[in-house]
Amino acid sequence: MDLGMIGLGRMGANMGERLLRGGHRVAGYDPGEAARAAAAARGIETVESLAALVDALPAPRALWLMVPAGPIVDDTIAALRPLLAAGDTVIDGGNSFYRDSQRRAEQLAAAGLGWLDVGTSGGIWGLEEGYSLTVGGDAALAGRLAPLFASLAPAPDRGWGHVGPAGAGHFAKMVHNGIEYGLMQAYAEGFAILQRKEALGFDLAQVAEIWREGSVVRSWLLDLCAGSLRDNPGLEGIAPYVADSGEGRWTVAEAIDLDVAAPVITQALIERLRSRDDAAFADRLLAALRDAFGGHGVRHD
Template sequence: MNDLQYEFGMVGLGVMGRNLMLNIADNDFSVIGLDLDGAKAAAVEIEAGPGKPVRGTTSTEEFIQSLRKPRAIMLLVPAGPPVDAVIKSLLPLLEPGDIVIDGGNSYFPDTERRVLELEEKEIHFFGMGISGGEQGARFGPSMMPGGNREAYERLRPVFEAVAAKVNGEPCVTFLGNGSAGNFVKMVHNGIEYGIMQLIAETYDVLRRGAGLSDDELQATFQAWNDTELQSYLIEITGEILQKQDEETGQRLVHVISDRARSKGTGKWTSQNAMDLQVPVPTIDMAVLMRDISKFKEERVEAANLLPNNRLQEAISTDHQEFIAKMRNAFYFAMISTYAQGMAQLKVASETYKYELQLQDVAKIWRGGCIIRAACLTDIRSAYEQNPSLPNLLLDSKIGGDLLDRQDDIRIIVKVAIDKGIAVPAFMSALAYFDAYRTETLPTNIIQAQRDYFGAHTYERTDKEGIFHTIWN
């Protein structure tokens, strides 16, 4: 093979970079990888096997010279300063028209800065979120690229080949300008936080509230994956609940610490939503609950000082009836979470001039990614029918589904309150629904208060203008 004909370059041959390289090669595209660790550079060739168009190197010069022009180079290195360091090392060897793709979880303002900096040198920079983890990278991820639309054509054949497929459609498409790709991935991760918290609360209510056994819990999540709740996160929860601990013989989940970790992307989603003044309360609650989980010692002390004596009271319905209500409640809250994230994407697209097509976002989330779910087909259809839809709750089918299930989520929330079980994600999802459909909110009182103590003025309902009252 001619060394100058490698179709694609990969910088960073860790788990994600190596698996994506192998995926590219399996789809008959030649790919060369760069890593300063010689063992990683050599290992990727061995893993690919003889005859595969794969090569690894530790030489930046050799790497650049071996790529077809305009060069397409993906970085899979830790977000932050490492990305800037790699760009700095590549820049002296790049030429106008070359394309650099950041495949990590970079914060979107960093991507926006890099787009502008490289644009001055006539080099295209893409921020591309990748979802699906190690298995996704190897066999088909969901990919969310944003940058220059014309430059994307150089990347499209490779990306469409390696992406996950749903009904023959690749789970990748050009999303929008500038940092659109990283922004969409950030919101994807926020929705992921929200749904994971909802699953955790569901597990807690069924276990501590309804008294389901380990076997009943596992069977419930496994069965739900054959319903409208079908999703990757429901599927793996069923598998997690089945796993036994080799040391103790009990279910492994019972010996896993409840101190939750995070890498910050959920927090970024919440922070940005506040900047845009778009409410995403379920995502906010998911971030909050990971934070409160870290105060383990204080929670142990509080549990002894403030005991919960309500858990002994039996629920008034049988298990199967309660599970059915829980299923409807979860569906309601899950759709509410998607609605919050999609609303944030719509406002961000207008604010940052991304030109996002939300039906495309829903389309590429249907496969490969962590939040893939059957409900995304309905979400995609809603935006296809009305691309300017401001909120999924305004779609007649989706809104109707929530109306039909609202009684059950109210019952579940009441049971949790009576039992002293914290369900902030469920409560916030329901409150979002109720607030959004309220024609007149009580925030007129807030406006009056603001004018009273700070002369901040207010608007009236009966005539145009800005008003101030001398209250005392």
């Protein structure tokens, strides 16, 4: 099956290479010359414009976007629309907000174009391990493109599926990432407690390795914890700054809108925000208040 890949960053190129291994033809475009060259070195056929990409594909075309969420998705779709013909399909495999995906699906449907939003998880390991894919959009269209999903997934019959109408794929991925926030926070807090109990002299990497086998908390995230603690036990050179890319915020907002209690995911998001507060104004004010009402004193910078 032929596919046009738009966005040949590390993940897009990895996905393209995995599709090539599955026997598909992949033509790709990226505005960056270096990205195109790197993808070409991996066997992906590259072109220098969106128009050339569309021309390189037989109808009905399938074009998979792996670009950052937000305005760039709309800009890319706007540039594509006059180049496409009825029956062509746009697939968004990035981390777009699900309501944006619903809006884009409606706009493309009005022009006779198909839409699928595919929540894609697997990161840099997906090339070898496969990708987890939640597909939203028309079920028949998802079925027609099933060979692509089957090749990207860990196995043809595992790790992917059509989960609902337009927006459902990205909604599921949003919640997936919210859960990820909570899991990561729990591991981080647990190992912080072990690290602080200096009197018992824990080897954190050893504990992580033990828990990887047979424990109810074993997981791929724990595997990554074990590797990180083995390679850099003191985590030297890593700043205590944790970014968020939006999905956690969206998950918390949806939980509030749906009257669903999600305290773990919410607190995990708050902890990420706290990690980026260099001035820690709130903590400074707390110390000042404690001194003001109780005379407890404050530490000075």
